[in-house]
Amino acid sequence: MEHHDDNEHSLAADLTAMLNLNSDRRQTLRWLLAGASALPMMGCGGGSDSATDTSSTTATVATPATTTPTTTTTTTTNGSCSVIPEETGGPYPGDGTNSNSSGVVNVLTQSGVVRSDIRSSFNGPTGVAAGVPLTIKLQVVNVSGSCASLEGYAIYLWHCDRDGNYSLYSNGVTTQNYLRGVQATDSSGGLTFTSIFPGCYDGRVPHVHFEVYRSLTAATSAANRIKTSQFTFPVATCNAVYATAGYSASVSNMARISLATDNVFSDGYSLQMSTVTGNATDGYVATLTVGVAG
Template identity: 55%
Template sequence: MTEHRIVTPYPADDHDHHDDFNDLGLNADLDMLGRPVLDRRRVLAMGLLGIGLLVGCGTSATTPNTDTGTGTGTGTGTGTGTESCPSAIPQETAGPYPADGSVVSGQSVNVLTRSGIVRRDLRTSLGTGNTAAGVPLTLTLKLVNTNASCAALSGYAVYLWHCTADGNYSLYSSDVVGEDYLRGVQVADSDGTVTFTTIFPGCYSGRWPHIHFEIYPSAAVATSASNKIQTSQLALPEATCREVYAAGNSGNSLSNLNRITLASDNIFNDGYSTQMATVAGSVAAGYTANLTVGLAR
């Protein structure tokens, strides 16, 4: 699958694992027109540690959501914004497997309308009860308003999805077309945080290990891609990826990783300072990943 970065407010083209052409058919968020262009290439040579220090991401979330993730927030900015304030995260393609009601890969799938999709634990399919195998990963995103000194954004809904440990996407890939795991919605709490329990994603051919997410102004409208206000992706650090993939049970992930770099990935090749998650842990104990997501609200 080849995924192209969105650089205009018009629909983006995308390709799946087999390089089939797909028209996402979505209007990109017009709000992006008013956002500053990110100067991201300048941090490519800094390395992961330097990038983490530059953007101040990866601090631990203070109050994770409940398991159900239900809420009725208004999506307003609250808090003091005392953390280091990153730039707004860039708009990205949702890729060919979003299952958000958009038409891609010649089909329209919408997991957002399924009962139970608002959940913290993404590892089990809602329909079959089957569980995705893999190294445990607890992922926390903190939503902040870059137009208000990075005050916390509460009440926003985040739809997050990613591939399996061996690089397949539920609802699309033939081996897991009947599953809907590794997809779910959470609502940002008063600190602007959402937390998901999932597994470490694999690395498939042509893409750096990553996780997709869409942001909606509230849970009430998080039922169709037409209501989203932002789409982006987070990157995972190379050292951790190698550690996970070397442990086995990740298909061809390690060999695929050996053939890709952040500089050659067509999403992260123009910079990833606001998209690189801070990760800690081990294969045996599982990992935690944190990213502060800046939105210009």
């Protein structure tokens, strides 16, 4: 196993990071409770996460939702959609709710953050994240309105690089802001990000963070977010990616974690499991329906 020292994010390190943040008090307490329950279980991932929102409402929709069955969280059923669970943004949101070594960090107000291709840094920094290509396709639907597509909503999305590091926060990449971006939904409620497959770091399964806003204008302040959540990937896909060059550290980390022991997805992940197509040579496409109480 490769050791990244300060670059490697363990669950314990994430807990320490959270204690130093200026994030919303309620969110921090939820994170600590979730993280404390998972301390004996080490594995892979990113920022820490909270329990699934089991109060999701359900609405009828013509097209069946594609989900992975689980036993402990609210799930979609054929002909319905549900509100995606609320989760913590973790220690590395970059949305103005906490600080890095240089002070409060907020990419939402920076020129160039509204973009589809998030592999490169922007607004000055020039770093580019390498890795297996990943296209992320999300569709935002209104659970309170018969699962209708929500046009003009915005999503801020971020995740770690193939080494498990988060731009703006992790040692060596604090001056970079890659793998972060904002997109608005089209008339079908859809949006697309071009990225790379995230690595697996110690303590979490591979995952992607995102926040939902009612508009691009609203997406300049984290105070306006209406949903914070995360999604993950099928284990077989992760293993195929981590067998490629550049992801060697993820192999051992992935072997020590599972969806059942992850401190976010252990209570259910059916609404947060992306559907993935493709291969490690040509790249992957991950799709997910994001239900919100529009």
